[in-house]
Amino acid sequence: MNNSFLARIAIAAALAAGLQAPATAQGIGIFNNIIRQQQLPSAPASLGNLLAPAAGNRGAAGGELIQLLMQSVDHVDEAHEIEIGRQLAAVLLGSKPLHPDMALQRYVNRLGRWISLQSARPQLPWTFGVLNDPGVNAFAAPGGYVFVTKGLVDRVDEAELAGILAHEITHVTDKHHLQALRTKARAGLATQAIGSQLNSNLGGAVSAQLLALGKDLYSSGLDQGDEFAADRNGVTLAARAGFDPYGLPSVLQQLRSAAPDNPLFSLSLRTHPAPQLRLDQLELAMGNRLDAYAGKPAVPLSQRLVGR
Incomplete structure (x- = not known):
C-alpha cells in the first residue's frame, strides 16, 4: 500500500475524529433534505413487521x-x-435482537434506503436494522435485508457507516448470498440437516434446511472474491449516494488495528479477508479516481439522532 492511499484514508480517519478538511466535491445536501423531511420509510416497529412475508409469497416452503x-x-x-x-x-434476529432505540433504527433505515436507491436494484423492499450486539460486524440477506451491530455503529461516523451499508447492499444486488447458499446446498449440507434437532427460539418459522445453511453461511462467511467485489463496488455506490468514498477504507483501518483475540472483532475478522488485504485490493481498484468525492466534513451519528 503506497503512502498516497494511506494519506487519503487518513483524511477520512481525521474527519471521523471531528477534524475539518476542505471539501473537494458536493456535500450530501439531498440526503440531508431527505433526513429532515423524513421522506424515506422508517424502520419496522417490531420484529413481526420485519419478518412479515412478502406480498404474494406467503407459505413458500423451505424445501x-x-x-x-x-x-x-x-x-x-x-x-x-x-x-x-x-x-x-430470522436466523440473524434469532441470535441477536434489534436494538430498542427506535430513533437509531429509523435513522439507519433511512440512510440505508437512500443508498439503496442509488444501487442496481432500487426496487427491492430494502429493510435495515441495528442488532443489539456490542460486537463490530454487519450482515446482509437476499432480497434487501441489511443489519449492522450497535458495536459497529458506536465506532463510526456517517460516511463510514454509509460505506459499510453500501458494501452490504452490493452483496445483495450481486446475489452473493444466493450463490453461497447454492454452493452449500449442492455440497449436501441441506440434506444433512433434514431430521436433525436444531435449536431455535423461532420454532417452525424457519425451515430446518435453510436454518442450517444460514447458520453455516454466517459463521463461515462469503467467498473472498465476493468480499473484494463488495468493497470495490461499495465505495463507488457510497460516492454515488453523496458520501466520502474513503469511509469504508477508514473502517478497514480500524479493523486492521484490532487485536485478533478481541472478542468484539473476532467474528468479523474470521469471516472476512484480512483488513490489510482488503485495503490493498481497494488501493488497486480506487487509485485516485474517487478523490474528487473525498474530503467531506464528518457528520457524527449523534448529530443525526438529535430530535429523532
Whole structure:
C-alpha cells in the first residue's frame, strides 16, 4: 500500500475524529433534505413487521426454496429471493435482537434506503436494522435485508457507516448470498440437516434446511472474491449516494488495528479477508479516481439522532 492511499484514508480517519478538511466535491445536501423531511420509510416497529412475508409469497416452503437454489440462482425469482432473505433474517434476529432505540433504527433505515436507491436494484423492499450486539460486524440477506451491530455503529461516523451499508447492499444486488447458499446446498449440507434437532427460539418459522445453511453461511462467511467485489463496488455506490468514498477504507483501518483475540472483532475478522488485504485490493481498484468525492466534513451519528 503506497503512502498516497494511506494519506487519503487518513483524511477520512481525521474527519471521523471531528477534524475539518476542505471539501473537494458536493456535500450530501439531498440526503440531508431527505433526513429532515423524513421522506424515506422508517424502520419496522417490531420484529413481526420485519419478518412479515412478502406480498404474494406467503407459505413458500423451505424445501421448495432449497430445490430452486440447487438448480441455479437464475431459477430464483425476486419473490423467492425475498422469502429466502426473510428466513435468513430470522436466523440473524434469532441470535441477536434489534436494538430498542427506535430513533437509531429509523435513522439507519433511512440512510440505508437512500443508498439503496442509488444501487442496481432500487426496487427491492430494502429493510435495515441495528442488532443489539456490542460486537463490530454487519450482515446482509437476499432480497434487501441489511443489519449492522450497535458495536459497529458506536465506532463510526456517517460516511463510514454509509460505506459499510453500501458494501452490504452490493452483496445483495450481486446475489452473493444466493450463490453461497447454492454452493452449500449442492455440497449436501441441506440434506444433512433434514431430521436433525436444531435449536431455535423461532420454532417452525424457519425451515430446518435453510436454518442450517444460514447458520453455516454466517459463521463461515462469503467467498473472498465476493468480499473484494463488495468493497470495490461499495465505495463507488457510497460516492454515488453523496458520501466520502474513503469511509469504508477508514473502517478497514480500524479493523486492521484490532487485536485478533478481541472478542468484539473476532467474528468479523474470521469471516472476512484480512483488513490489510482488503485495503490493498481497494488501493488497486480506487487509485485516485474517487478523490474528487473525498474530503467531506464528518457528520457524527449523534448529530443525526438529535430530535429523532
